[in-house]
Amino acid sequence: MINQPRLDEIKRVLSSDKRVRVTELAQRFVVSEETIRRDLKYLEEQGLLRRVHGGAILPVPNEEQPLQIRSRIKPRAKVRIGQLGSELVEEGMALFLDTGTSTLALAHQLTRFSRLKIFTNSLDIGTLMTQQSDCAVTMVPGRVRRNDNALIGPHALAFAQQFHYDIAFMGIGAVDLEHGFMDYEEPEALLRRVLTRHSRQSVILADEGKFGLRTFVNTLPFRAVDTLVTNAPPPASFIASLENAHVNILHPGTAADDARRLSGL
Incomplete structure (x- = not known):
């Protein structure tokens, strides 16, 4: 069971000290270390800290965490996004x-x-x-970026421009009301700009925690993207801006018929 006062105090201590230790928190709250580990796991899933050996630290501002760490943040939300995104796909x-x-x-x-x-x-x-799967898989060439196993660089861009895709599915670092879709680094921003020009339908996948964030690179204006898939209805201000830019919004509250319509069926 979530103990909100204890979670709030952990966040306060972390904000002040930049790092917390499991043993010290267990002594402070007179609970087991396993209880504290569960608290830290819960807070990490909300994107509020990064677990490290023996405790946790604050995420570094304006720096994207390694893929292994990011995969532990909002895992259920990402599964739902994956399910919704797959409804846009047809064989072939x-x-x-x-x-x-x-x-x-x-x-x-x-x-x-x-x-x-x-x-x-x-x-x-x-x-x-x-x-x-039995699907045909083609890897884009490029330099391997170790923190997320991504292939990046000019070779990746040149290769991606040789084809036209039915759908380009893209992640994103942040969704900002003023600047649109944003990223932490330039290589993914450059690739995503290429993909929007070389696909019949460009789709951004973004969990609810991305809305209201502002990162380093202006990647795409809202109007450059066809569809946004997320795990919950965005804030009203974002819905208004996205709809004004003619972006289709797909989330668990939308009907299955909408998903089929967006996929062109």
Whole structure:
């Protein structure tokens, strides 16, 4: 059971000290270390801290965490996003899946297909689809970025521009009301701009925690994207701006008919 006062105090201590230790917190609250570990796990899933050996630290502002860490944040939300995104897909489509935890969650859902053409710059997605599906998988060339196993650089951009995709599924670092879709680094922003120009339908996958964040790179204005898939209805101000930019919003509150309509069925 969640103890909100204890969680609030852990957040306060972390904000002040920048780091907390399991043993010290257990003594402070007179609870077991296992209880504190559960608290830290819960807070990490909300994106409020990063667990490390023996405790937790604050995430570094304006720096994207490694994929392994990000995969532990809002895991249920990403599974739901993957499920919703897969409703846009038909057998035989050519898809680009860029790197990210939401696109990886989508890839898990796509293993049930057998005749997709998958293009990706994610080693993790490429491995998953090769080992767990019969789909054709093409890896984008490039330099491997170690914190997320992404293939990036000019070779990746040049290769991606050679094709036209039915759908390009893209993650994103942040969704800002003023600047639109944003990223932490330039390589993924450059690739995502290419993908929007080379796909019949461009789709951003973003969990609810991305709304209201502002990161380093202005990647795309809202109007450049066809569809946004998220796990919950966005704040009203974002809905208004997205709809004004003619972005289709797909979340668990939308009807299944809408998903089929967006996929062109």
